[in-house]
Amino acid sequence: MQQNIAQIAIIGGGASGLAAAIEAKQYGGNDCHVIIIEKNARLGKKILATGNGRCNLGNIQEKQQSHYIGSCAELAAELLGKFEGSEAFFKSLGVICKADSGRLYPYSNHAASVLDALRFQVQELQIQVLTDSLANAITKESHYWKISLQNGEEILSEKVIVACGGKSAPAMGTDGNFYSVLKKMGHNITQIAPALCPVYTESSLLKGLKGIRTLAKVTLFKKTGEVVADDCGEVQFTDKALSGICVFNLAAFIVKNETYISLDLLPHLKKYEVDDLLWSLYSMRSNWSIADMLSGVFHKKMCPAIFESSGISDSMTAPVYSLTPDDMNNISETIKDWRFPIIGTAGWNNAQATSGGIHRSEITEDLESALCPGIYFSGEILDVTGECGGYNLAWAWCSGMCAARSAVDNLKGCDKND
Numbered sequence: 001m002q003q004n005i006a007q008i009a010i011i012g013g014g015a016s017g018l019a020a021a022i023e024a025k026q027y028g029g030n031d032c033h034v035i036i037i038e039k040n041a042r043l044g045k046k047i048l049a050t051g052n053g054r055c056n057l058g059n060i061q062e063k064q065q066s067h068y069i070g071s072c073a074e075l076a077a078e079l080l081g082k083f084e085g086s087e088a089f090f091k092s093l094g095v096i097c098k099a100d101s102g103r104l105y106p107y108s109n110h111a112a113s114v115l116d117a118l119r120f121q122v123q124e125l126q127i128q129v130l131t132d133s134l135a136n137a138i139t140k141e142s143h144y145w146k147i148s149l150q151n152g153e154e155i156l157s158e159k160v161i162v163a164c165g166g167k168s169a170p171a172m173g174t175d176g177n178f179y180s181v182l183k184k185m186g187h188n189i190t191q192i193a194p195a196l197c198p199v200y201t202e203s204s205l206l207k208g209l210k211g212i213r214t215l216a217k218v219t220l221f222k223k224t225g226e227v228v229a230d231d232c233g234e235v236q237f238t239d240k241a242l243s244g245i246c247v248f249n250l251a252a253f254i255v256k257n258e259t260y261i262s263l264d265l266l267p268h269l270k271k272y273e274v275d276d277l278l279w280s281l282y283s284m285r286s287n288w289s290i291a292d293m294l295s296g297v298f299h300k301k302m303c304p305a306i307f308e309s310s311g312i313s314d315s316m317t318a319p320v321y322s323l324t325p326d327d328m329n330n331i332s333e334t335i336k337d338w339r340f341p342i343i344g345t346a347g348w349n350n351a352q353a354t355s356g357g358i359h360r361s362e363i364t365e366d367l368e369s370a371l372c373p374g375i376y377f378s379g380e381i382l383d384v385t386g387e388c389g390g391y392n393l394a395w396a397w398c399s400g401m402c403a404a405r406s407a408v409d410n411l412k413g414c415d416k417n418d
Ligand SMILES: Cc1cc2nc3c(=O)[nH]c(=O)nc-3n(C[C@H](O)[C@H](O)[C@H](O)COP(=O)(O)OP(=O)(O)OC[C@H]3O[C@@H](n4cnc5c(N)ncnc54)[C@H](O)[C@@H]3O)c2cc1C
Pocket: 011, 012, 013, 014, 015, 016, 017, 037, 038, 039, 040, 043, 044, 045, 046, 047, 049, 050, 051, 052, 055, 056, 057, 058, 133, 134, 135, 136, 163, 164, 165, 166, 168, 169, 172, 173, 174, 175, 177, 178, 351, 352, 353, 378, 379, 380, 381, 389, 390, 391, 392, 393, 394, 396
C-alpha cells in the first residue's frame, strides 16, 4: 500500500482548497510538504462554471457581514476584514480584475484565467496533487492524521484542511460525501439545504409567463404572514419556478413549504400611487381591451396573468371601462403583493451553494476544529452562505488562506498573538 507523508494535507482541490494550498506553501516555506487530495480527475472543475463561465470571483462589498448568513457569518466577516481582498489576491497571481455593478470578474471575462492562475501557481510551488482520489476516512495515528482514500492509498499528515465543499452541484464533485466522515469524527452538521437556486411554485400561476423578466421587490413570508427575508432585482419566470438573483438569495431561507413569495412589481410606488396610476390608465385607455391596459407598464405577456391573479373574470378583449372599482383595487393589490406559494426549491443539482454545515461552536476563530485539533475547515463545508454576487468565492479564498496560515502557525508552534 502506498503511503504519503505530509505536513499539510488538503481534502478538496476546489476554490478554497487551492487558495489554502498556495498559502500553506508560500507561508510555510519550501520545507512544508503540502498535498491536495481531489476526487475529480482535475482541479477546480466548479470554478470554470462560476459566473456563467466568467467567474464572479469577489465583490467590492465582500467584507460586509450583511451579505452572509449562517452561524459562521460573523466570523466570516471578521476574517474577510483581515483578508487582503479577492482582487488583491488575484493581482498577486497575475490576474487583473474589473468590477461590474460591484461584482469582480477577471478582466479576460473568462473563468479559465482564474483557474489557470491557481493551478499553475500550485505547479510552480511544487505542491503535490493527487487527483481521482476520494478521501473517505480520517483517523488519528500517533501524531499524524491518517486520511484513507477509496483507492486504498493512505496519507499521513500533521495537519488537515477540509475544503471539500458542500452538497450543491453534485455533478462537479460536491455531493456531500464527506459529511458522514465528519460526523464519525464527532462533528455535527447543521441542517443543510440547497441555496442560491430557483424556487418552485404552482405552475398554473406561471401560465404564459415563461421567459419573462421583470423588476420587483421579492419578499419571502411565513404562512403566518411574518417576513423572512427580501431582496430587489430582476425576477425571471420559468414554466415551474421563479428565478433570478433576487430569488436565489431567498432560497436558503425556505423551510419545508411553509412559505410564499410575494412580488411587488412597482416597489418605488406606494399602494395609493399605484391606484392613481391605474385610474389614469383607465381614463386614457378606456376603450382599449383589458389585455392592453397595462402594456405601457409591464411586459405585454405578463398582463393576463396579473388580471387572472386579480380575479378578473372578464374576457381579455372586454373594454377597460367594464372593470369595476373592486376589480381596479384587486389589480392594484396584485401589483403590490403578487403571491406565489412555494412548493420547494430547485434542489441540489441547480443550487450554487449549500446553506448549513459545520457550526460556529465547533470551530475556533482560526478555523480549527474545536473537537479534533489539527483539523481545519474552509469554504462551503462551514455554516456560512454568501449572497449571489461573488461572496461565496470571496469566502472560499479567504477561509482557505486563513485555515492554511493557522495550520502553518500551529506546525511552527507559533501563537498567533506572538
Ligand atoms: C454553477 C455555479 C456557479 C457559481 N458561481 C459563483 C460565482 O460566480 N461567484 C461566487 O462567489 N460563487 C459562485 N458559486 C459558488 C462557489 O463556486 C462555491 O461557493 C465555492 O466553489 C466553494 O468553494 P469550496 O472550496 O468550499 O468548494 P468547491 O469549490 O465546491 O470544491 C470542493 C472540492 O472538493 C472535492 N471533494 C469533495 N469531496 C471530496 C472527497 N471526499 N475527497 C476529495 N475531494 C473531494 C470536490 O470534487 C471539489 O473539487 C457557484 C456555484 C455553482 C455550482
